[in-house]
Amino acid sequence: SMASPALLMRVVASAYSVAEKAATIVRNVMSAGDLGIVEKAGPNDLQTKADRLVQMSICASLARKFPKVTIIGEEELPTEDVTEDLIEDGHCEEILKKPCPAQYTGIKEEELVIWVDPLDGTKEYTEGLLDHVTVLIGIAYGGKAIAGVINQPYYNYEAGANAVLGRTIWGVLGMGAFGFQLTEAPAGKHIVVTTRSHSNALVNECITALNPDHVIRVGGAGNKVIQLIEGKASAYVFASPGCKKWDTCAPEAILHAVGGKITDIRGNSFQYNKEVKHMNSAGVLATLRNYDYYASRIPNTVKESLVP
Numbered sequence: 001s002m003a004s005p006a007l008l009m010r011v012v013a014s015a016y017s018v019a020e021k022a023a024t025i026v027r028n029v030m031s032a033g034d035l036g037i038v039e040k041a042g043p044n045d046l047q048t049k050a051d052r053l054v055q056m057s058i059c060a061s062l063a064r065k066f067p068k069v070t071i072i073g074e075e076e077l078p079t080e081d082v083t084e085d086l087i088e089d090g091h092c093e094e095i096l097k098k099p100c101p102a103q104y105t106g107i108k109e110e111e112l113v114i115w116v117d118p119l120d121g122t123k124e125y126t127e128g129l130l131d132h133v134t135v136l137i138g139i140a141y142g143g144k145a146i147a148g149v150i151n152q153p154y155y156n157y158e159a160g161a162n163a164v165l166g167r168t169i170w171g172v173l174g175m176g177a178f179g180f181q182l183t184e185a186p187a188g189k190h191i192v193v194t195t196r197s198h199s200n201a202l203v204n205e206c207i208t209a210l211n212p213d214h215v216i217r218v219g220g221a222g223n224k225v226i227q228l229i230e231g232k233a234s235a236y237v238f239a240s241p242g243c244k245k246w247d248t249c250a251p252e253a254i255l256h257a258v259g260g261k262i263t264d265i266r267g268n269s270f271q272y273n274k275e276v277k278h279m280n281s282a283g284v285l286a287t288l289r290n291y292d293y294y295a296s297r298i299p300n301t302v303k304e305s306l307v308p
Contacts, residue, residue, distance in 0.1 A: 006100035007107050008139070008147060008172070011066060011114075013091035015137040015149045016170055018061045021088035022054045022135040023153035023166045026119060029053065030130070037126055044197050046122045051075055054118035054135060057086040062137075065089075068109035070274045073116040074246045101174030104146060113140045113274045115249035121220030123197050130154035132196075134222030138249025140272030147172040148250030148257075150222045169226070171257035182258055183231030184289055189213050193224045193233035198242050206239035206265070206302045210294060221284070225251035228288045229258060235294045236286040239265050239302050244278045255286060262286035266303045267295055282306040 005013070029035065029050040036049030055073045060082035062071055117136040119125060124132035131154055139147040148171055155167040171177030185191055192212040195203060196219045207215060216233055218224060221243050227233040249272050252262045263269055264282035283306055287294055 005096045006105045007109060007112075008104045009096055009098065009100045010091070011062075011069070011112065011139060012147050012149065012170060012172060013093070013095035014062060014065055015114075015139070016092040016095055016168055017090035018058050018088045019135050019137055019149045019151035019168055020166075021061070022058055022118065023151045025053050025057055025086075026050045026125075026133065026135065026153040027165065030125070035126055044123055046126055047075060048119065048122060048126060050125065051119045051122055052077060053086065055116060056082045057088065058116050058118060058135075058137060060086060061088045062114060066109050066112070070113045071116060072113065072246065072274065074118060074244065095170065098175065101172060103174065104141065104172075107141055111141055113272055114138065115140065115246040115272060117222070117246040117250075120222045120247060124219035129219060130157050132219040132223045134220055134226070136222050136246060136250040138246065138251075138253055138272070140249055143271045143273040143276070145249045145252040145256065145270070145272055148253030150226065150250050150254060152226070169254060171254035173253060173257050175257065177229070177254045177257040180226070180230060182229055185228075185231045185234035189234065191216065191233045191235075193218060193227045193236050195219075195238055195240070195242075198240060200240060202239050202302060202305055206298060207237060209299045209302070210235070210237065210297050221247035222251050225255050225262075225286060228260060228286060229255065234287060234290065236284060237294065238284040239298075239306060240283050241279055241281045241306070243280045243284055245270065245272055245276060245280065246278075248280060248284065255288065258288065260286065260288040261291040264308060265298055265306050266308065268308055282308040
């Protein structure tokens with residue numbers, strides 16, 4: 001008989017279905033019209049009813065199936081009972097059929113940490129920039145991002161009334177990434193994607209030093225990494241604290257699964273063990289290709305201003 005699928009593949013297969021459920025919640029909150037916006041640390045740090053419901057749904061659904069996994073979500077939420085309508089019990093059969101990369105076949109539940117951003121790009125969500133929004137579920141082992149799921153609830157939303165809304169991208173190190181068409185940015189063009197709502201002098205100094213042909217300003221870390229893997233941008237550069245482990249874990253796994261690279265501005269890898277501090281204090285530098293070109297052009301003044 002077939003051996004049952006390895007734990008990692010079961011977690012990814014469940015995370016896929018959980019992310020699709022999350023996308024439905026995100027769309028339902030928006031169409032109901034009451035976003036329930038709360039300011040956390042200020043006007044650029046918002047939480048909506050969608051952030052709250054989606055985090056409850058993701059964390060409770062995965063905790064029920066994988067009780068010994070550590071799950072860390074962005075939102076501080078009361079530990080109230082989650083209603084059954086928020087629980088997603090399904091999984092993606094197609095993912096379960098794929099063989100687990102050999103180096104991950106022996107993983108135990110208690111060795112995994114799942115980093116959840118229930119709604120990446122909340123500010124853009126509240127402003128109706130719906131294509132910026134993603135749901136992020138990143139899976140880490142040994143402090144390293146090894147698998148990830150990114151759902152775009154509003155993918156295709158400008159394609160007309162009959163378009164199928166939303167898509168789910170997923171990947172595992174040593175296997176690859178799926179659900180999109182991998183495309184490289186135009187050769188010889190330096191297109192930088194950066195923050196839309198968290199700019200400052202340092203962020204801009206760093207971008208200027210790269211002498212880009214074009215700068216794209218969009219919300220959401222998940223969205224920015226998608227720009228890289230679909231060839232719309234050649235580098236994602238953010239010379240500021242602000243993004244956190246749940247912003248980068250899922251996108252990192254997917255980017256690394258297709259041969260890209262993400263670090264802080266100083267070139268340090270991110271760590272994802274459960275004890276790690278949540279803030280990525282030294283910013284983000286990511287590319288699908290040509291990482292060294294961009295890394296070599298980050299000014300020392302910028303690096304020295306950002307302490308990991």
